[in-house]
Amino acid sequence: MIYTIISTCFNHLHIYLRYIRKESVYVKKLTIMLTVSAFALSVLMTGCGTSRWYKGVTHLHTLWSDGDQLPELAVNWYKTNGYAFVAVSDHNTLLRGEKWKDVTALDAKYKIVAESSRLFGPATVRTLQADGRTTIRLTTMDELVGMFSGCKDFILIDNQEITAKSNVASTNNVHLNAVNLHDNVSVYNGGTTESCAVENVERARSLAGKGRDPVHLHLNHPNWTHSHSAEEMARIIDIDSFELFNGGGYSHNLGDSFSASCERAWDIATTIRLTKQQTRPFYAVATDDAHNYHSISGACPPGRGWIMVRAKRLEANELVMAMNRGDFYASTGVELGAIDYDSEKGVISLEVKAKEGVEYSIEFIGTLKNAVIEPHEKFMNDNKGRPIKVTGVYSPEIGKVLKTVKSARAEYKLTGEELYVRVAVRSSVLVPDSKEKENYQSAWTQPYGWEKLLKINK
Numbered sequence: 001m002i003y004t005i006i007s008t009c010f011n012h013l014h015i016y017l018r019y020i021r022k023e024s025v026y027v028k029k030l031t032i033m034l035t036v037s038a039f040a041l042s043v044l045m046t047g048c049g050t051s052r053w054y055k056g057v058t059h060l061h062t063l064w065s066d067g068d069q070l071p072e073l074a075v076n077w078y079k080t081n082g083y084a085f086v087a088v089s090d091h092n093t094l095l096r097g098e099k100w101k102d103v104t105a106l107d108a109k110y111k112i113v114a115e116s117s118r119l120f121g122p123a124t125v126r127t128l129q130a131d132g133r134t135t136i137r138l139t140t141m142d143e144l145v146g147m148f149s150g151c152k153d154f155i156l157i158d159n160q161e162i163t164a165k166s167n168v169a170s171t172n173n174v175h176l177n178a179v180n181l182h183d184n185v186s187v188y189n190g191g192t193t194e195s196c197a198v199e200n201v202e203r204a205r206s207l208a209g210k211g212r213d214p215v216h217l218h219l220n221h222p223n224w225t226h227s228h229s230a231e232e233m234a235r236i237i238d239i240d241s242f243e244l245f246n247g248g249g250y251s252h253n254l255g256d257s258f259s260a261s262c263e264r265a266w267d268i269a270t271t272i273r274l275t276k277q278q279t280r281p282f283y284a285v286a287t288d289d290a291h292n293y294h295s296i297s298g299a300c301p302p303g304r305g306w307i308m309v310r311a312k313r314l315e316a317n318e319l320v321m322a323m324n325r326g327d328f329y330a331s332t333g334v335e336l337g338a339i340d341y342d343s344e345k346g347v348i349s350l351e352v353k354a355k356e357g358v359e360y361s362i363e364f365i366g367t368l369k370n371a372v373i374e375p376h377e378k379f380m381n382d383n384k385g386r387p388i389k390v391t392g393v394y395s396p397e398i399g400k401v402l403k404t405v406k407s408a409r410a411e412y413k414l415t416g417e418e419l420y421v422r423v424a425v426r427s428s429v430l431v432p433d434s435k436e437k438e439n440y441q442s443a444w445t446q447p448y449g450w451e452k453l454l455k456i457n458k
């Protein structure tokens, strides 16, 4: 872009010089020199230090499935609350085609039709009144893009929550988000939760093959209905990330009497993948899974979990490529000023954008190469006596806190003995209205220092 602008200016200069004097060797040389300079300048300006952080959400619902808000009003909530990108993820559908929804009860209570008309103009709202009921045509993705096109620093991204069921009676939910996928997936139902997830991952990947836009696949709420143990997630090789935090009220992010927390499961799965599986770790996202937009204390309100992505441009492919290389962090309220990993020196440094009156604890967490790893899934009976598969109990050496700094700034130098190191920043402030009592606002980086290990072992 910058290159185009600069070279266009120099081309105009060239034309002007041609006008005032006959084409000469001098002018040709000058033009070549200026063009090369423009290119070099553009490389310098776009290639160095121009990346910035973009706040976004990749899991939310609207009336296109089981959310309780019109798509334009759900998106508007995020826009007005400082998000740069929104990827609406309704169940098994993109926001395409014509869909009508009965909103009689919702509209009587929350006046959503009038609110949409007030914000976007009456021409965008199409309703039918019959037998005392109000039906509304839902806004499509293309229309949403048009409605928000005038907003600076804000984009929408295609997404869908692939929503499947396995044949396992007690823990049968397999939910997976396909961020930036532009085709509806033919969803597979059946098998175990593991084979069902693997099959749906493959189906999504097949729609994002060569020459198409990059896609990011995240496995959702593993502790909801005990869908996925850590060991199982370790074996679903082709996922890009999982929900370490899901803002929904039934997600059990911190674990329950049957299963480990999502954070603990992540360390176990990362350790298994880097040793037994010899494959890369998957990353962590935080999401809302918003369904309920009319009360912050509802089961699944917006605004509890998000990601911060470091990219050069606010553009869907740029953001997804950054996510796929792990250049993002998950947050439930802690903002980071800087994260740097110097792979040559093996140094991770991090700074928190500290808020007045809030205390921060920065933990560097990892598994050392000499830790005892014995993968084993655990089977228990749930409250109804049905067998459930949950994350096993492992040595505390897995996902061990290697260093804690009670400050807004910290650094860690890898010794070479770590399989990986990740950073968790915990604050003294609770996630608002969380259904889980000990849920403090936090930020989580992705794991560092594992790439060399895989290269050496290959």
Ligand SMILES: [Zn+2]
Pocket: 161, 175, 220, 221
């Ligand atoms: Zn779900």
Ligand SMILES: [Zn+2]
Pocket: 059, 060, 061, 161, 289
């Ligand atoms: Zn969902």
